[in-house]
Amino acid sequence: MKVYHLYSGGKDSSLSAWILERLGYEVELVTISFGLLKNWRYARETAENLGFKHRVLYLPEDILEKAAETALRDSHPNGAIQYIHERALEAIASMPEVERVSDGTRRDDRVPFLDLPKARSLEDRFGVAYIRPLLGLGYRTIRELTERLFNVEMGESEELVKADYEAELRDLLKEKGFDPRAIFPKSHQQSRVLGWKNV
Template structure:
């Protein structure tokens, strides 16, 4: 019986590398990209999933979660708590499915946000009776950079400009719709990535 794992996937280098590691470990990897229906930016993650050769699913989550996250951004003047909130809700949303036994993401050792500490990781597993797998948890920036450079063709740009399939893009968009310039909340010149090919 294949061991299925449902892996949160943006199409970036971290979630792509984590997906390939899971495959090497013998898991049947199902890539899942979360959307709130504000934009169709999930299509970029789908393109990357096809390049990597994985099954891909787009899951629509309630817009109220994104609205709540936007209010956190406005109140805090920074995005950290909002990104963490969305990430936790996304993991819970996938883990709550009756047939899901394993969930995964591409969070790394040195991540601050999003990141589940040991208490939150155990809580997720206990509440939903799932295994929470983080293939990159023991890897630092240099190691990940070496592996990514060996395996992928990567496009890197400022977050505001990069076409990518993560929920930060929709969070920025909903802030714009509320009349808030995302640049006033998100760090300037924050660089993100999208995998556009294999080496």
């Protein structure tokens, strides 16, 4: 059984991949890019260090453009990140070979997060199973597991090199002449997994 797992190289998506593998799935990691930056290479490096197959899936830049418009309109990134996440899952689910799609969303996530109607809609529209290994886990449990399993680099969102949607969204906003710091929350920590601990 193969699952295509939406992958940023952070703690949540890496822990989800580890859980999926232990459940018996063949896991292929999929990182989304809009082609503005080559930040997908950070996810590829982490995937290789962890021993997972990895691919990059390019989405049309108009999705990122719409997300940027949403972030500017809202003066906050949540709607933009949610929009990209939904389009990313749909893009993976629409690939002909895909029967199962997964992400690293957690129990306590607000954004990005598919509520039950959206999760069912994704499955029904694309004929896939949508799997969320962390859905029942809280922050403390995830922190304990990731600290035990991975070497992790932590840093401010704006400074940490990573392969999530936020990096390209920030870059596009800068290109348009807007300061992303006016939109994104201050002092927001994110993670990048570097590899296995004690390996």
